[in-house]
Amino acid sequence: MLIIAEIGTSHEGSKEKAFRLIDAAAENGADAIKFQWVYADEILHPLTGFVDLPTGRIPLYERFRQLECDKAFYKELLDYTHSKGCRFCCSPFGLKSLKELLEIEPDIVKIASPELNHYKMLEALRDYRTDQKAAGKSPVPVIISSGVSKLCDIERAFELLGTEGVSFLHCVTSYPAPEADYKLGVMASLGKIFGVEYGVSDHSLDPMLVPSLSAALGGSIIEKHFTLSKKTSGLDDPVALEPEQFALMVHAVHQTQALMKRYGREHGLEEVIKQFSENFSKAQLEAMLFDCKKELAPSETSNYGRTNRSLHFMRDMKKGEKIGQGDIAILRTEKVLTPGINPMFYDMMIGAELACDAKNGEGLQFSHVIKK
CATH class of the missing domain: 3.90.1210.10 (Antifreeze-like/N-acetylneuraminic acid synthase C-terminal domain)
Structure with missing residues (x-):
């Protein structure tokens, strides 16, 4: 199991805060720690609109500009992450950030859901991995997320990147995402169809449900946003887990793995449903586990x-x-x-x-x- 603490841009450009986040994530069970390599002009047009922050209303483009950091900053985060025994994972958002990320040799490249159809970036990553293989090196591992995507988008991404060393995460691009929108049967089904490791990138608020059900279906990667406090001003802090919640999630996931090993798939799934039935209906749990139809979730349809x-x-x-x-x-x-x-x-x-x-x-x- 690979458990990823998604810090993203919660550090807000502060190396000291980033180090505190890395410390807390490592101490509370993260195997990998993920960041986002932001250049505003790779993500948004300057006229894209406004975002409301505790400090006032500002252009969303300017908010992303505030989060830009140079390559030396990320290299320090990579080294510090390694010093804590964790793997360094990062999402690029365009050709420049991808190039600079690859120059510091990350452990994992994560393609975030909105970039699943950034084909120029995927082609550049494919070419880099091809060159690595030609040089006798193992291509850098890649994880792709599939929120706000249709089956044709996922197929196209795999056509470009291939499946060797590429893993797949089921995701719902809504903040927060309702737990019921996570049809994890899709995750397991597509993972097996493409022949890749699979898991979930979870934006729901419950710290245990979606990660545990994913583990019950053989998911081997869990990604969850991580923050020191939901009350801080990071863009994703309101849907992130605080350290104690993250530790609770890690414990629940490992418990689920042990339960599945003990009982086997059929009886193990029955036990997992029983564990969560006090707070969630059996019909909802069964739909989350066994619905295998890939379609946009209700909460993300308008985002497509x-x-x-x-x-x-x-x-x-x-x-x-x-x-x-x-x-x-x-x-x-x-x-x-x-x-x-x-x-x-x-x-x-x-x-x-x-x-x-x-x-x-x-x-x-x-x-x-x-x-x-």
């Missing part, structure tokens, strides 16, 4: 096309202009902008002539380049 990547204009453009490399970008849509077409069409759009005017930040549509 907005949280994951699409093509956006980076400046105002006039009819008749040709689209150049810097004129469009692969970004999350998020708050107020209109989603664009799938990033798989990026290369096709370079050099295309506009059939109408386009606004800065607008999602690129086929109608922008198809003459009527």
